[in-house]
Amino acid sequence: MTNAFNDLLALDVAALPRMSRHRWTTSSKRNPCPLCGRDSDDKCRRSADLISCYWGERFSPPAGLKLGQVLTVEGGPWAVVNLSGGFAGNSLILRPDSERKAFRPAEIQQQKRAAVVLAPVLRSLFIRLRSHVHACLAIAEFQHATAEQLCADRELLAATVHQLQQLRGPLVLARREDPAMGRLVQAVDHWLKLISYQARDLAAFDRWAL
Numbered sequence: 649m650t651n652a653f654n655d656l657l658a659l660d661v662a663a664l665p666r667m668s669r670h671r672w673t674t675s676s677k678r679n680p681c682p683l684c685g686r687d688s689d690d691k692c693r694r695s696a697d698l699i700s701c702y703w704g705e706r707f708s709p710p711a712g713l714k715l716g717q718v719l720t721v722e723g724g725p726w727a728v729v730n731l732s733g734g735f736a737g738n739s740l741i742l743r744p745d746s747e748r749k750a751f752r753p754a755e756i757q758q759q760k761r762a763a764v765v766l767a768p769v770l771r772s773l774f775i776r777l778r779s780h781v782h783a784c785l786a787i788a789e790f791q792h793a794t795a796e797q798l799c800a801d802r803e804l805l806a807a808t809v810h811q812l813q814q815l816r817g818p819l820v821l822a823r824r825e826d827p828a829m830g831r832l833v834q835a836v837d838h839w840l841k842l843i844s845y846q847a848r849d850l851a852a853f854d855r856w857a858l
Contacts, residue, residue: 781843
């Protein structure tokens with residue numbers, strides 16, 4: 649497992665170029681959505697130049713909004729630019745009103761060019777990570793492993809989860825311009841679930857073995 653772990657650490661996923669000019673903040677107890685107040689999950693997102701408000705049952709944008717309508721959010725003007733935005737078409741999208749007027753097609757083309765450049769890099773990293781995911785899923789029963797093997801397994805599981813989490817963000821951004829990236833996001837989510845279960849089982853085994 650040691651070579652696989654060292655190879656995994658060499659992946660510099662965090663250094664990938666960002667397609668968004670601003671860092672995203674997702675809705676949470678500490679950061680409720682400024683439009684609908686969602687604080688129970690992370691389905692709403694915002695940055696300095698965009699708000700994505702999820703159409704949900706408990707939390708939802710105000711009813712009756714129209715394209716181009718300007719709202720006051722946290723003291724500033726925000727314009728409705730999409731009623732069915734987001735990756736699944738179930739979010740209201742707003743942009744600062746002053747920026748919406750100045751938003752140029754050249755900026756859109758720049759985003760698309762960045763996606764074209766980023767896509768093959770992401771696919772390459774995805775393929776490399778896939779081999780480490782397979783190594784994780786091939787880990788033998790914990791009770792038959794030596795202490796050294798358990799240590800290596802623990803490191804590999806933790807590193808793989810970390811790198812998958814790092815890869816997911818750029819994949820989600822690239823999916824805006826390249827829908828094919830959606831399948832990679834689904835695969836990463838599936839792997840994260842499986843390997844997180846393994847890490848949890850190993851932690852439970854460690855407690856039992858004490």
